[in-house]
Each structure stands twice: as C-alpha cells, then as structure tokens.
Amino acid sequence: MTRVLPEIEYKLFKQKRDVVLTLAFLILYALVFTIYFVNEPTLVLGVSIPFLYSLIIWIGIIVVTIIAAVTVWR
Amino acid sequence: METWLVVTSIIIAYCVLCIGIGYVAGKRFRKTIEDFYVLSRTAGFIVVFLSIASTYHSAFAFLTSVAVFASVGISFWIAAMAWTTLAAVWGYYYGKRVFVLGKAKGFITPADLLADFYGSEAMRIATAIIQALFIIAYIVVQAIGLGIILSIGSGGKVPYETASLILMLVAALYVVLGGLRAAYWTDVLQGIWMYVGVWLAGLMITFRFFPGGIGQLFEAVKNVNPSMLTLRWSPDLLLSFIVVYSIGLMLLPHLWIKYYAARDTWTIKWSSVGTAIYLSSYYIPAALVGLAAAVLNVTGAPGLKPGFIKELISAYGSRDAVMAYMIYKFTHPILAGFLLAGAAAAAMSTLDSFLGTTSLILTRDIYQRYVRPKASEKELVIVGRVLLLLWAFIGWYLAILKPGLIFDITAIACAGGLQFLPAILQAIIPTKRNWINKEGALSGLIVGAIVTAILSNKIGGKLGIPITFHPAEAGMIGLALNFIIALLVSAVTKPLPKEKRLEYYEILKNV
Numbered sequence: 183m184t185r186v187l188p189e190i191e192y193k194l195f196k197q198k199r200d201v202v203l204t205l206a207f208l209i210l211y212a213l214v215f216t217i218y219f220v221n222e223p224t225l226v227l228g229v230s231i232p233f234l235y236s237l238i239i240w241i242g243i244i245v246v247t248i249i250a251a252v253t254v255w256r
Numbered sequence: 257m258e259t260w261l262v263v264t265s266i267i268i269a270y271c272v273l274c275i276g277i278g279y280v281a282g283k284r285f286r287k288t289i290e291d292f293y294v295l296s297r298t299a300g301f302i303v304v305f306l307s308i309a310s311t312y313h314s315a316f317a318f319l320t321s322v323a324v325f326a327s328v329g330i331s332f333w334i335a336a337m338a339w340t341t342l343a344a345v346w347g348y349y350y351g352k353r354v355f356v357l358g359k360a361k362g363f364i365t366p367a368d369l370l371a372d373f374y375g376s377e378a379m380r381i382a383t384a385i386i387q388a389l390f391i392i393a394y395i396v397v398q399a400i401g402l403g404i405i406l407s408i409g410s411g412g413k414v415p416y417e418t419a420s421l422i423l424m425l426v427a428a429l430y431v432v433l434g435g436l437r438a439a440y441w442t443d444v445l446q447g448i449w450m451y452v453g454v455w456l457a458g459l460m461i462t463f464r465f466f467p468g469g470i471g472q473l474f475e476a477v478k479n480v481n482p483s484m485l486t487l488r489w490s491p492d493l494l495l496s497f498i499v500v501y502s503i504g505l506m507l508l509p510h511l512w513i514k515y516y517a518a519r520d521t522w523t524i525k526w527s528s529v530g531t532a533i534y535l536s537s538y539y540i541p542a543a544l545v546g547l548a549a550a551v552l553n554v555t556g557a558p559g560l561k562p563g564f565i566k567e568l569i570s571a572y573g574s575r576d577a578v579m580a581y582m583i584y585k586f587t588h589p590i591l592a593g594f595l596l597a598g599a600a601a602a603a604m605s606t607l608d609s610f611l612g613t614t615s616l617i618l619t620r621d622i623y624q625r626y627v628r629p630k631a632s633e634k635e636l637v638i639v640g641r642v643l644l645l646l647w648a649f650i651g652w653y654l655a656i657l658k659p660g661l662i663f664d665i666t667a668i669a670c671a672g673g674l675q676f677l678p679a680i681l682q683a684i685i686p687t688k689r690n691w692i693n694k695e696g697a698l699s700g701l702i703v704g705a706i707v708t709a710i711l712s713n714k715i716g717g718k719l720g721i722p723i724t725f726h727p728a729e730a731g732m733i734g735l736a737l738n739f740i741i742a743l744l745v746s747a748v749t750k751p752l753p754k755e756k757r758l759e760y761y762e763i764l765k766n767v
Contacts, residue, residue: 187754190761192686207345214338214498215491223482228471230478230485233330240337244533247345251529255348256521256767 203250210243259589260411266593267409267600270449271426274604277445278430278438289636292435293364293616294517299440304518305527307440307609309534310447311510312343314394314606315401315576317538318454318599320662322579325546326553326565329477329484333543335497337536342502344532350506351515352524353684353767358516360763366512366676367621373683374694375756377625382698383676384621386705387509388647390672391614394508395651397662397669398607399424402600403655404572408580409596416572417656427604428648431612432641439608440517446601451538453598456591457583458541462548464586465557473544476551484550496728500667504674504731509617510609521767542579549578559585573658607651615644660714664727668712671731675704678735678742686761696746704738 195201220231227234290296299307324332354369363369366387371380403420410419430438466472477484489497505511518524549565556562568577583595619640624631631639659665678700682692692700710716711723711730725733 187758190686190688190757192688192761192765194685211338211342211498214334215494217334217487218491221486223478223485225471225474225478225485228469229474230330232334232487233474233485236330236334236337240341240536243337243341244536247341247529247532251525255525255528 197254200254203246203254206246207243207250210239210246213239213242257589258411259584259592260409260413262589263409263411263584263593263596264406264414266590267406267597270597270600271423273445274426274442275430275433277442278433281430281434281438281441284437288633289620290362290364291437292637292640293612294358294513295437295440297359297517298519299514299517299523300519301523301526301530303440303444304514304523305530305534306447307443307517308347308511308514308527309531310443310450310602310605311514311609312340312505312531312535312606313450313538313602314666315398315404315599315603316662316666317542318450318602319401319404319576319579320666321539321542322546322549322582323575323577323661324663325543326549326578327575328488329481329547329550330486330543331488331494332546333539334487335489335494336501336539339498339501340535340539341532342498343506344528344535346503347506347511347515347531348525348528350680350684351518351528352521353764354512354680355515355518355521355524356767357684357760357763363516364513365617365620366507366509367617369683370676370679370697373756373760374679374697374752376694376698379679379694379698379701380621380625382701384617386672386675386701388614388617390669390705391508391510391610392647392650392654392669393665393672394510394669395607395610395614395647396654396659397665398427398603398610399651399655400574400576400658400662400665401603402427402607404577405580405596405599405603407572408577408584409593411584420655421652423600423604424607424648424652427607428611428645431608431644435637436513436517436609436612436616439605439612442608443605446605447534450598450602450605451534453595453601454538455541457579457587457595457598458544460591461582461586462541462544465548465552470544473547473551476555477547480551480554484547493726493729496726496732497667499735500670500674500728500731503677504670504672506673507676507680508669508673510606510613513613513616514609545579545582549582574661576662611644611648614647615640618643664714667727667731668709668714671708671712671727671734672705674731674735675701675708675738678704678739683760684764686757686764690751690757691746692742693746693749693752695749696742696744699745700738700740700742703741704734706734707737708734
C-alpha cells in the first residue's frame with residue numbers, strides 16, 4: 183500500500199504587507215537605474231544631482247527596511 | 257618619537273589586543289567542533305550584527321573603496337549603497353531560513369545543508385571545493401590590504417611582503433587560539449574600531465583640505481574632473497556589481513555560517529537592519545577621502561605632489577594604498593596609528609572568518625568524511641588549525657605577487673559565491689514542484705563556477721582565453737548558465753524525493 187503524502191503549500195508572502203514591502207524594495211532598487219536620466223554634474227545643495235538622487239533612494243531603502251523589520255519581518 | 261614608530265607601535269598594540277582576545281576565547285572553548293565554529297549557536301544581537309558587518313567590510317571597504325572613489329568618483333557610492341543594503345535585506349530572507357534549518361538539523365557548514373537537501377555527497381564535495389578555492393581570492397585581498405597598511409604605517413621600514421606576513425600570522429594565531437569564537441569576539445571590537453576610524457579619517461582629511469565642507473569638495477571635483485560626479489559605469493556593469501557584491505558575497509561560507517551561530521530569528525532580523533545602516537553609511541566618509549584624493553592628485557598640496565597616486569601604483573601594484581597614505585601623511589601620528597589599526601581591523605575581521613571557515617569546510621566536509629571518519633573532535637580541531645595556517649600562507653604567497661586592485665579580486669570570490677544561488681533557493685523555498693534536483697543543482701553549480709573562473713579577466717585572461725570580462729560580469733554570465741542548466745537537467749532527471757522536500761517544508765513553513 184503506498185502512503186499518500188501531503189501537498190507542499192508554502193506561502194512565500196504570509197500577509198499583504200509582505201507583498202507591498204517587497205514591491206517597495208523592488209521599485210527602490212529599480213530607481214537606482216533611473217539615475218542615468220539625471221546624470222549631470224550640476225551641483226544642487228552642494229552635491230551633484232546623481233549623488234543627491236542616490237542619497238534619496240538610499241534613505242528610502244533604509245526607511246523601508248526599518249518599516250519591514252517593525253511590521254512584517256519575524 | 258618618529259611618526260613611523262608611533263604608528264607601528266599602535267598597530268602592534270592592536271595586534272596584541274586581538275591575540276589576547278583570541279587567548280581568552282580559547283580558554284572558554286568547549287572542545288567541540290560546534291563550539292569552535294558556530295559558538296554553540298548562542299550568539300546574540302551585538303555579536304551577530306557586528307560580526308556580519310565587520311566581516312562583510314574588509315580591506316575592500318577601507319582601502320579599495322577610497323581607491324575606486326578616487327578614480328571613478330561617485331559611481332562607487334551609487335552602486336555600493338545599493339549592494340550593501342541589498343546584502344542586508346537578502347541576508348534577512350536567506351539567513352533566517354538557513355538559521356532555522358541549521359538549528360533543526362545541526363548544520364555547521366554550507367555543504368551540510370546542500371548535501372542533506374539534495375541527498376548527494378557529490379554536492380558536499382563540490383560545495384566544499386568550490387568555496388575553498390574561491391575563498392582564496394578573498395584571503396589574497398586581505399593579505400594585500402594588511403601588507404599595504406603596515407608597510408605604509410611603518411614609513412616603508414617594514415617591506416610590503418613582510419608586513420603582510422606578520423599581520424596574516426597575527427590573524428591566524430588568534431583564530432588558532434580561540435577558533436571562530438575568537439573571530440566573533442574580535443569582530444565586535446574590530447567592527448566598532450573600523451567604523452569610528454573611517455568616519456574620523458573621512459572628516460579630518462576632508463576638512464583639512466576643504467574647510468568649506470562637502471560643497472567645497474564637490475565644487476573642486478567639478479573643476480578637476482566633472483565626470484566624477486556622474487554615474488560612469490554602464491548599466492550591465494552596475495547591475496553585476498550590485499548582485500555580485502550583495503547576494504554573491506552573502507553566499508560565501510564565512511557569512512553563511514554566521515547565521516548558524518545566531519541565537520534566534522529576532523537576532524537575525526535586527527542584525528539585518530543594523531547591517532544595512534552600518535555597511536552603507538560606511539561609504540560616505542570613504543567617498544569624501546576618495547574624492548579629496550582625486551582633487552589633490554591633480555592640484556597637489558603641501559607635502560603631496562600632483563600625480564601621487566601614480567607613484568603609489570608603482571609601489572604597491574594598484575591604487576589601493578591611497579587611503580592608508582593619506583592617513584599617514586595628514587593626521588597626527590597617534591591618530592594615524594589608531595586609524596591604520598582600524599584599517600587592519602577591517603582586513604583582519606574578514607580574514608579571520610575566512611581562515612576559520614576554510615579550515616572548517618576542509619576539515620568537516622572533506623577530512624572527517626573521506627579521510628578519517630573516526631577522527632576524534634580533538635584531532636579535527638588540530639587538523640583544522642593546520643589547514644587554517646596552510647590557507648593563510650597560500651593567500652600571502654599570492655598577495656606578494658601583487659595581483660592588482662582589491663576591488664577586482666574581491667569580485668572573483670563573490671562571483672563564485674553567487675553560483676550557489678540556484679541550489680540554495682530550491683532548498684530554502686519549498687515549492688510545490690521540484691524545479692531543481694540533485695543532478696540539476698550539481699551540474700549548474702559546476703558549470704557556473706567554471707564559466708565564472710575562465711571568463712574572469714583575472715583568471716581566464718591569464719590563461720589566454722580570448723574573451724574575458726570583469727569578474728562581476730563573468731559571475732553574472734556564470735549564474736545565468738547555472739540557472740539554465742540546473743532547470744534543464746532537472747526537467748529530464750528524477751525529482752528529489754517528496755519526503756525530503758516535505759521535511760524541509762515542515763521546518764520552514766512558519767518562517
């Protein structure tokens with residue numbers, strides 16, 4: 183008699199917020215590649231535009247990481 | 257007292273401190289292989305966080321980042337802020353699963369996990385050999401860094417080769433004395449020291465030459481070479497760097513086993529957050545020094561001739577010495593000693609983990625399994641120590657050949673680590689369908705690793721392969737082939753037994 187094994191029903195995303203935060207990460211990392219559209223050495227606020235743009239993305243990634251740790255990560 | 261004497265004395269004092277920590281760690285060692293390598297799985301937040309952070313950042317962060325900033329400008333920051341944060345996020349997603357599996361099944365090495373999941377001893381051997389070989393590139397990087405640091409710190413009185421050997425032996429000694437427990441403990445000290453050091457160096461050097469601050473520095477860079485204030489790497493190179501230095505690096509065994517050592521998932525979660533902030537913010541002061549060096553290389557300054565970077569390249573085989581040179585020349589001797597000891601901390605905190613991990617892999621996955629299966633724990637520890645010293649000497653020997661920029665050599669090791677991605681993904685994500693089986697994972701891994709090596713300009717180029725790439729790009733090509741082969745071979749061969757996949761599913765279903 184062959185044993186019937188249960189199915190594997192693994193959920194990578196346990197809740198909706200998990201999906202939202204993963205999407206937020208993906209968008210932020212995709213934004214890194216949009217720096218080519220503002221790739222000029224013009225200085226704004228004392229730094230170049232690509233540098234300033236990357237600083238904003240970096241802060242966004244750190245903020246989303248902290249939000250993920252507080253709300254979703256276990 | 258002369259500058260070189262002050263600086264060298266402080267570096268020596270730092271080394272003595274590390275050896276002392278290694279000795280104390282050794283006293284608390286419980287003579288089991290699990291305690292020697294993964295702290296009996298009891299590491300809390302501070303140890304795991306600073307251990308991952310300081311191990312991740314090495315001579316690469318303290319030396320080559322400044323060198324690359326000085327040559328390509330802010331491109332390095334754009335890529336590095338992305339790869340360091342991605343490393344932390346990926347570290348959480350994969351590290352948590354590796355931790356849970358390690359705890360449930362008593363894994364100590366990466367090969368333990370992959371061999372168990374795929375039910376393949378061939379997988380164990382391939383994992384151990386590929387990791388041990390690619391790691392050599394990383395050991396070489398630290399050996400280069402340590403040689404530069406002590407050589408410059410001693411005002412050139414200790415030659416590069418001797419300097420590298422001395423500091424390599426210091427790291428090897430404290431790991432021999434206290435195992436990876438010593439590495440974890442020294443990582444905490446080194447993690448704090450190098451972070452404080454890089455910020456102090458960055459701010460002091462920048463404000464010395466550009467008292468108007470960052471605005472004045474950027475203005476000066478714009479006047480000298482405006483393209484340094486833009487993203488100069490092509491999109492494919494940028495993508496390769498981001499993936500290889502994040503996912504690839506985190507899959508190397510020295511970081512992989514840090515997750516086995518963690519006490520719980522809370523520790524991993526907050527270590528990941530801390531790591532994201534620590535790793536990425538580290539590059540801000542490095543950027544300041546690098547950009548300042550780029551300007552001074554053109555304009556010169558009192559005590560610094562224009563074109564000084566070219567002289568450093570001829571002396572050390574690459575521009576990696578820029579940071580150490582700037583610190584030595586332009587900070588107070590006591591501070592220079594502290595900062596260069598911080599640079600040594602950056603290199604040693606990675607080197608110790610690599611030496612310990614390589615000896616672990618070779619001892620547990622090869623010697624214990626295939627050479628002396630009945631070896632006692634004590635014998636295994638002794639063999640581990642001998643192998644550790646052997647790998648240190650191999651790394652040192654290759655480093656004295658001055659193989660080039662740390663940035664490029666590091667990429668070889670990380671590109672090798674990246675080849676474990678397909679195999680580990682199937683193990684930590686229990687999918688309904690078995691996409692990758694034993695044959696697929698093994699063939700993909702081997703092909704990916706070989707392709708990565710031969711397409712890398714640092715290896716394939718030396719072998720006369722006509723078309724080669726930067727190691728990071730070679731790693732991405734290797735990964736693509738790895739995935740394709742793993743999926744194709746798995747599609748035409750027998751899937752993994754469902755019992756094994758269910759076992760992993762049961763362990764991971766609530767993670």
